[in-house]
Amino acid sequence: MxxxxxxxxxxxxxxxxxxxxxxxxxxxxxxxxxxxxxxxxxxxxxxxxxxxxxxxxxxxxxxxxxxxxxxxxxxxxxxxxxxxxxxxxxxxxxxxxxxxxxxxxxxxxxxxxxxxxxxxxxxxxxxxxxxxxxxxxxxxxxxxxxxxxxxxxxxxxxxxxxxxxxxxxxxxxxxxxxxxARQAVAAVTRLLADALADRAPGGAVELRVPPFAVVQAVEGPRHTRGTPPNVVETDPLTWIRLATGRTGWAEAVDAAAVSASGERSDLSGHLPVLG
Known part of the structure; x- marks a missing residue:
């Protein structure tokens, strides 16, 4: 959905x-x-x-x-x-x-x-x-x-x-x-995280952008309990740059600005969400 x-x-x-x-x-x-x-x-x-x-x-x-x-x-x-x-x-x-x-x-x-x-x-x-x-x-x-x-x-x-x-x-x-402004970054982070879930609906990957957003996205088995098998975590500014095409997925992962675990955790095919 x-x-x-x-x-x-x-x-x-x-x-x-x-x-x-x-x-x-x-x-x-x-x-x-x-x-x-x-x-x-x-x-x-x-x-x-x-x-x-x-x-x-x-x-x-x-x-x-x-x-x-x-x-x-x-x-x-x-x-x-x-x-x-x-x-x-x-x-x-x-x-x-x-x-x-x-x-x-x-x-x-x-x-x-x-x-x-x-x-x-x-x-x-x-x-x-x-x-x-x-x-x-x-x-x-x-x-x-x-x-x-x-x-x-x-x-x-x-x-x-x-x-x-x-x-x-x-x-x-x-x-x-x-x-x-902290609340400005919070709102933009949440909106762009929601946009990923809208563009790639599903529950196979959990995107975490602490302290502002957590969403599930990408088609596949939905996680319900315990540690999710596919997790992506990053900071708000890195997420905003990824979501708007300012930073590439591979570049962010190589720089350790993004932590991605699980076989479905590569989000490069779903980014950017805002051009």
Whole structure:
């Protein structure tokens, strides 16, 4: 049976998004005040041919999406849950690429100080909206190209964007891991673990991502008692990188970032779950 979408608590999701967005704003500010900021903005990333400038522009689009569209009228699109969003969001990749490039050439095309200011406006806009009454109704509908979501679920998708791409930014700059909001990482870890169970339903493998998620997946004999015969265990950031294609399965296993035991424990054929 396919996995059922998990329910997320609106106040926790909102608070996590504020914390994650605030940390991103500070990271972009620090980047843009460095003496070599112009060179850093031109650096390549692990996202095809995007530069750091285009990555920051994309993040601004994603951070600014809720403030820009919260008041849009409903158009009757079909309901979309989070697992459906994970499965389908890759289909709009060309549009997201176009948006990022346009933003990078326009509002984010100036000197580093203007880039920091533009990102700050987007971040401040989201934080302000989340503090207002319009964003406090968890059941409010929010429409995107793929369908109609609850506002809470929409905010979870913003957590995915800000966690995954903050990690991309840290990797491009060659620095330490990004200081993610703990609850942001928790929500993204759980959603992507559930997405694996949805994509590869079954009970043959137990995926453990302590302290945030445990799911069973992959077709085969279902484990019910004792130690599971097929176990995969990893940390949250490694799981997020695996689930989004930032890290390859063999690479993670060779680096001992993943522990996999049992003849069915190789998940490489089911990854990534979000492209």
């Amino acid at each position: 396919p996995a059922k979408s998990r329910t997320y608590q609106h106040p926790k999701v909102s608070a996590a998004l504020v914390e994650q967005t605030t940390a991103l704003r500070e990271a972009v500010r620090e980047l843009c005040t460095r003496p070599d900021a112009a060179e850093l903005l031109a650096r390549p990333t692990r996202l095809g041919d995007w530069t750091v400038r285009e990555l920051v522009a994309h993040l601004a689009v994603q951070v600014g999406w809720v403030p820009a569209h919260l008041g849009d009228p409903l158009e009757g699109r079909a309901p979309l849950d989070l697992l459906q969003w994970v499965a389908r969001v890759g289909t709009v990749a060309p549009l997201l690429d176009e948006q990022a490039r346009g933003k990078a050439a326009g509002e984010f095309g100036g000197d580093p100080a203007s880039v920091a200011a533009a990102f700050g406006r987007a971040a401040d806009g989201l934080v302000a909206v989340l503090a207002g009454d319009d964003a406090r109704d968890p059941g409010r509908r929010f429409e995107i190209r793929l369908g109609s979501m609850t506002l809470t679920d929409m905010l979870v998708t913003r957590l995915v964007e800000t966690v995954v791409h903050a990690d991309d930014l840290a990797a491009a700059l060659g620095g330490p891991d990004f200081p993610h």
